[in-house]
Amino acid sequence: MPAANRVYAESSASLMTAELGVFNQAVLGGSIEEVAVETIGGVPYLTFNAAELSEQAVRYLSNLSSIFALFRLAEDGGLYPVPLTKLDRLDDDLLTIQKYAGKTNEHFTKMLLNATIMSTASPEAMIERTLRVFDPMCGRGTTLNQALMYGYDAFGVDIDHKDFEAYSGFLRTWLQRKRVKHTIDAGPVRRDRKLLGHRFEATLGLSREEYKAGEKRQITLVNADTLASEDFFPAARFDVVVTDAPYGVQHGSRNAGGLSRSPLSLLEDAVPVWARLLRPGGAIGISWNTFVADREKAVEVLAGHGLEVFDDGPYRGFRHRVDQSIMRDIIIARKPL
Structure with a gap:
């Protein structure tokens, strides 16, 4: 995120990995696998494998604490945006x-x-x-x-x-x-x-x-x-x-x-x-x-x-x-x- 706190940003990938693990156990049925931090085009991403992401799964992932955007990574290396559905109801x-x-x-x-x-x-x-x-x-x-x-x-x-x-x-x-x-x-x-x-x-x-x-x-x-x-x-x-x-x-x-x-x-x-x-x-x-x-x-x-x-x-x-x-x-x- 453009305005991310620098010190916290250094830990955010590992922290969101743990957070994603808690979500995976609680509501995603263990469908998230091989979570890793990868650099794509000079930008760090949190990547994972999932056979399929249901609409409900996307609703949960949309509310991860440090999420900025969610993409599907295609075999050709292209990033295809997955629209987020956040719970947020008020101005940030x-x-x-x-x-x-x-x-x-x-x-x-x-x-x-x-x-x-x-x-x-x-x-x-x-x-x-x-x-x-x-x-x-x-x-x-x-x-x-x-x-x-x-x-x-x-x-x-x-x-x-x-x-x-x-x-x-x-x-x-x-x-x-x-x-x-x-x-x-x-x-x-x-x-x-x-x-x-x-x-x-x-x-x-x-x-x-x-x-x-x-x-x-x-x-x-x-x-x-x-x-x-x-x-x-x-x-x-x-x-x-x-x-x-x-x-x-x-x-x-x-x-x-x-x-x-x-x-x-x-x-x-x-x-x-x-x-x-x-x-x-x-x-x-x-x-x-x-x-x-x-x-x-x-x-x-x-x-x-x-x-x-x-x-x-x-x-x-x-x-x-x-x-x-x-x-x-x-x-x-x-x-x-």
Whole structure:
């Protein structure tokens, strides 16, 4: 892609190979074979063999995180375009317009969401129905924006009030500027005269016609500790829980000692909370910095709370370097039915 982040682009081929492997296991029936990176006419391509690509298979492939175009490679060396059918329902500047230090690459966020959906008990739901996506440490909303882009309902919690104000302000302005039909409800959340947090909720139509017909999408943002998520959302509410854990500088929960800096201690406290909010058969996808917590220990935390961890095959292909201090990986686990 012309505007691709250079550092992420260096890893994108290997990352999308792993992502394609997850899709292949979940919804493509193992029909994708011999995946490789090849240079054709000076341009790097991800190539694969498939006896045939059904219309439904193309729908899935169209939503791979870093896909730019899909071609059929003929025996004469010619490239014949295969039209993409993306889920995208809104303008892509919803994902790209925000610029700030520490923003997670939007292609990576899409890949994490995709792989997590593919790991649920109903991966075909990705293109068949409206999913409910929850990010329990949502920051300034990259995951929530991607969920909205897919036409899903999005829910997030974050402890940082500045991030809460920045994202709710951005979303309010974006909806107005794009003339998206919507309503907004915002304010403090209290129970028994005690302040639990602050909530921002927008109800919107992906088109004017859908809004008039009552077909609306919801995005809810809460400013609170992630460990208090159950104060705001009912049990078994979400299809997937997807979050990009902060990389060892500060984390999304407070304890008696202050702001937690250990991702493992955060996960140990938070995973049971997140799991209770997840529907049976739903999946949790977490990215984190392996320099501050190794994979085996993260697997132990998730498995120790009764989740089925995916820890082989393509799921071992997501590790990649972000910078000198961050080696990022993904871990995904499913809640038993």
